[in-house]
Amino acid sequence: MALIETERDPARVEMHSHRHPRLVHHFESMEQQREAGTLGMWWFLLTEIMFFGGMFLAYTVYRHLYFDAFAAGSNVLNIWWGTFNTMVLIGSSLTMALAVFHAQTGNPRKVVIFLLATIVLGSVFLRVKYIEYNDKFVEHVFPAGDFRWPIVNESVRPNNIGDLLLMLVGAEHLNGAGPAEAVPEKPAINNASQTAEQAADPLMAGHVRMFFWIYFAMTGFHALHMIIGIGILLVLIVQTRRGKFSKEYHSYIELFGLYWHFVDIVWIFLFALLYLIDRHP
């Protein structure tokens, strides 16, 4: 077999002398490398859709079965926090897009600034999520453990932008309302949406619990994606500062941008389905 040479010929292997330093050995050109990365990211996001899809399926089924309970449950979620967080996340998508733009035009300083801004906004989102989760624990509507329905212990909830900002910086007591533990437990029905007969229905409690279980699963997996995203952002910032990226080579930042926008879009669906649909204020 003359046409196969088993001996590796170094001169031939290294004959591509004009390779970009960031071109990985097994690709032929920067273009091919970029195409592969982009396609890979889109496919990865497709699997993410299927992943969240399982939970959306569960949501759809049970919302159909237990409509009243889901409406009642969604009224416990605080629409102020939800709206605020949606804004924050859309803002972070904007800063991310700007980071990508500056990566494409080769301006690493601005890239770092906007990646940092994205981290800050992402952290604000998570902080709000933490406050919201905490409320649910205090109100005993966390679906595991000591779940109680109807709500007996309504915690501090923002009712306007002012409350919201105060609570965000951890100064809720300035607003007059004490910390959650200070609210005395009163066995009363104080959620507007809970009619007396609904409250009396033990099945209802179980179905509301189902709503919260789905709420925690979906927002929890979403938050996990944010945490991973922030981790990657930190790495990207270090890499940018070390000068890894240039006008010719910045696909990591672009690809991460796709991921971040995806996480953002998932949130918008969650917000609409969990907070907004069928509210009867």
Next chain:
Amino acid sequence: MPSEIGAVHTNGDGGLNYLNNGHGLRSWLLTKDHKRIAILYLITVSIFFVIGGVFALLIRINLLSPSGLFEPDTYNRLFTAHGVIMVFFFLVPAVPAILGNFLLPIMIGAKDLAFPKINLLSWYCYIVGACFGLVAIIAGGVDTGWTFYTPYSTSFSNSNVLLVGIGIFIVGFSSILTGLNFIVTVHTMRAPGMTWFRLPLFIWAHYATALVIMLATPVLAITVALMAIERVAHVGIFDPSMGGDPVLFQHMFWFYSHPAVYIMVLPAMGVVSELIANMSRKNIFGYKFVAMSSLAIAVFGFLVWGHHLFVSTQSVYLGLIFSFLSYAVAIPSAIKVFNWTATLFKGSISYDTPMLYGLGFIGLFLIGGMTGLFTAALGLDVHITDTYFVIAHFHYVMVGGSLMGFLGGLHLWWGKMTGRNYPEYWARAAAVIQFVGFNLTFFPQFLLGYLGMPRRYASYPPEFQLLHVLSTAGATILGIGMLMTISYFIWSLKNGTRATPNPWGASGLEWHTSSPPPTENFLTTPIVTWEAYEFAPMETMDVLGYPGEPHTPAQPVHSEHGTED
């Protein structure tokens, strides 16, 4: 050619190749070379196959006597361990992660998969996930069956469901990452001239499989995640006592697990296309139909999960639709089988070991597929659901299909992968023994099932004993055949003769590089100027010229069929 396989050749001898380019454990455990990762998979997946096989034999030993030799609880744990290991740790990764990983880049003329680091990561996911599975088994095992039906798995089972769930979740990522790599590689890294319709059918099958993996596996991941959370926190999503719906679990589970049978069998079909073409030296009859039938199977595979729920709360109308769709899947599968047989017709067939497995595949898959029509028939299925008929059916499909395809492929490419030839005589003997053993094991199970023996029972009425004993005898023969294969493969690593680059006189790109291939697969990027399976005359193949130089005119690989050099 048969007698030639043992002959000594000098090709591949002494040169630098992927096996000797780097030594020591570190160079293997941190490798990003798709060929080395394939070997890592080969070793680990084989170990799990052996463990799963031991459990299979324990199951069969238990069923030797009508009263059962083990406690029913132990028996539950045995068949669950067997099922979980075989499905998630053997069948799913076997062909794609081993043969696919090794061959896919070479067959399209690429230097590696698109994302080598992700490829390594996928192996580590496999290892970590599989370790969870092993720990769970050592810690006492699981008794839910590999399907983890709720609410038993979430509320009642006193076994290590959580550990296994985590293991399967992680292993799922391993296959997602492999699928991702395959899709991107086929799209972006084909060598010049390697058009879509010049792709070997092996590649088409793996491409279709990767689509299924990417769309189905995340659903399994979320399903087991929900199951795990439900088990820990008793949240009630699948628990009827809390308003949950256990059938939702079945829908979600089978939305993955039906397509998963195609994850297991499609790659094997790709292997068989290669076996048949190469061993009968003909282009596959109806190449485009076979290629497209892979995609059709992938698409239809997503529409039939409901045939697993005929007896769980499904309305008759829904059942009818799923029944009809299940019949529809038979069409693309039948296209493949017809085209393979048409290819064999008047081919110059050589009955070497790979071909024996190829023919074994066709025979067994045919029986498995035909009995699938029984199980897909709404009324009949009510009679045979959860009986040994189903067990026999899916073993014919999955073992007869995936395992035969896997072993056939392993034999066809063993020389390419290891640089050594296996002993042809022993290999043929083992193939025949396995075929006999297999049929003796599983054919009686059709009868058992039809007579009413339910699956997952540790004991049975004495009138079933004869068939069970036959089945156990068959399993023993099958086990001996497997042991032979494992032994001579290991033996050949040291003592086998040197493999030549192209022992079968085939035309695929993988035969145009040394055995074993160099680290970057080819010394220069190959330029493809011939159609897939263009066997003769070999002189027309203009191969592997260095760009910028006049192409080296290709030498005839074989002066005529069946002789080397």
